[in-house]
Amino acid sequence: MPRTRADGKKTQIVVVGGGAGGLELVTRLGANLPRADFDIILVDRNPTHVWKPLLHEVAAGSLDANLDEVGYRGHAFRWGYRYFDGALEGVDREAKEILIAPINDEDGSEVIGRHRIRYDYLVLAVGSVSNDFGITGVKEHCLALETRADADRFRRRLLNQCLRVSRQMVADPACDALVKVVIVGGGATGVELAAELFSAADALAYYGLEVFDAKRLKVTLLEAGPRILPQLPERLAESAKAELENLGVTVLTQTQVTSAAADAIHTKDGQIIAADLKVWAAGVRGADFLHEIGGLETTRGNLLVVLPTLQTTRDPSIFAIGDCAFFKPEGADRPIPPRAQAAHQMADAAYRNIRAAIAGKPLVPFVYKDNGSLVSLARYSTVGSLMGNLVGGRMAIEGRLARLVYTSLYRMHLIAIHGWIKGLSLLLVGHVNQVVRPKLKLH
Structure with a gap:
């Protein structure tokens, strides 16, 4: 033409x-x-x-x-x-x-x-878009993280629930009120969100919720398959699971969801898991x-x-x-x-x-x-695998090296859409904002 x-x-x-x-x-x-x-x-x-x-x-x-x-x-x-x-x-x-x-x-x-x-x-x-597989109640009662609007909606609901629990604790310090979050799907999105929630909960005390901390957060991660993060080698997936459990996340594998209600997730093995917030990250279509x-x-x-x-x-x-x-x-x-x-x-x-x-x-x-897969567990850890062409196969990485590679993926995206000069400038501004701006966005 x-x-x-x-x-x-x-x-x-x-x-x-x-x-x-x-x-x-x-x-x-x-x-x-x-x-x-x-x-x-x-x-x-x-x-x-x-x-x-x-x-x-x-x-x-x-x-x-x-x-x-x-x-x-x-x-x-x-x-x-x-x-x-x-x-x-x-x-x-x-x-x-x-x-x-x-x-x-x-x-x-x-x-x-x-x-x-x-x-x-x-x-x-x-x-x-998220694939609900036709499961009853998912569209009506679960949130997905497909767009900025979805993420903003989840953050507002999360903060409101934290405020409710905080007020209950002020009124009755002996109460056992919890913010209950159930995440369905043990892929990268579900795992990363579970870890990020605990990182955010720890910071809420600095922004007006003095009596709230991560101990009041109950996060359950459900995966229908035999393990989380199937795209990673089994050793790294087990490492990520151990990290999540150390944070306080309840990880349930081989657990199939049969329906979602306003206040709970129902599973095939008969469990009814109470939830204030439900996130669906179990697949796309x-x-x-x-x-x-x-x-x-x-x-x-x-x-x-x-x-x-x-x-x-x-x-x-x-x-x-x-x-x-x-x-x-x-x-x-x-x-x-x-x-x-x-x-x-x-x-x-x-x-x-x-x-x-x-x-x-x-x-x-x-x-x-x-080029492999990388999963960030907030500020706690990063795990992943790279196609290690120099060593003749796939290379498992963890810790600081994995975190460096993970953040470099976003840097490459910024440079691709902004060019080298503006892309690098935005990265510099991002580092400055980590120091001078609040650790959490609460509005």
Whole structure:
């Protein structure tokens, strides 16, 4: 395809979803394609971006998302793309347009009506949603950590419950009131949140809850499988479990949830686990609106099936990257996992293949490189495994080295979306904020 269309219009590249992969992709496209010939558009229903692996810290209050979020409008101006506020509603492949749902004000009045945006190339990077597996009561009574709004909602409810317990303790120092949190899912999100809650509880005494400490926090982590953190070697998973139990977390494996109620989680083995707050982190799937959207091929879990080039199987002008894409490499037992590193690598591959398609060159198959997994247990510990190419295989790491590598993943993301100068400046500001700002965000 030539740089400009036969009708003289700019070649329009639309990316839907401003998560890790989508934002990195539009940043590179906007920075490297001439604006006179290309129109790069990002569509997202939220005005700002927060790196998803940090949401457990936002939920616990140990990270102020206002300092770390990226406003799409300002970022778009800096990097040469346009931002449209809105939610994807459909894809008209024949007209090569996407349908954007209406935007309503808080009072319900319409701000922008349903409208269409044309595309020459479309990239779907809309992420994933929690998979409740159809279990009764999960949608109604459990919280997920999918967005900044979800994390803020959890933090407010957590703080309110801590305040209730604190007041009960003031009125009756001998009472046994507890803040009871049940987290379903022993993957990285569930494990990291469990540890972060104890780190936050220890700091509440410095911010007005003098009679509250971590001993008043009861956290239960439920995992249906035989162990937590199945993506890590068993020794590291056991190390993480021991660390959690030392903090006070009750870790229950091989425990299947059958239903959720307003005040409890019910399990297959007959347990009724009381809970003031319930977090669902037991798996992900594609959003319902993705099911065969625009006639594209999707899985039972609403993920978009892609070719090795990351093009969708039924339309070469539509790509999918990140958590919403289903790609199983030839000979592999499982598809590419929904991880930040996969989204980062897919964004790079999609960028190169879109450039190749524009130039009329062959597209290159995507090759996923598993760089390992890392799990942060707040300020207490970090465990993980890296693909130790220098030592001929996977390398288990713990402690300070693991923490250094874990934080470097976020640094790489900042540099990818801000460039070296601003990215490094933000890292410096982050270190300063750790010293001068409150340890917890309580509002």
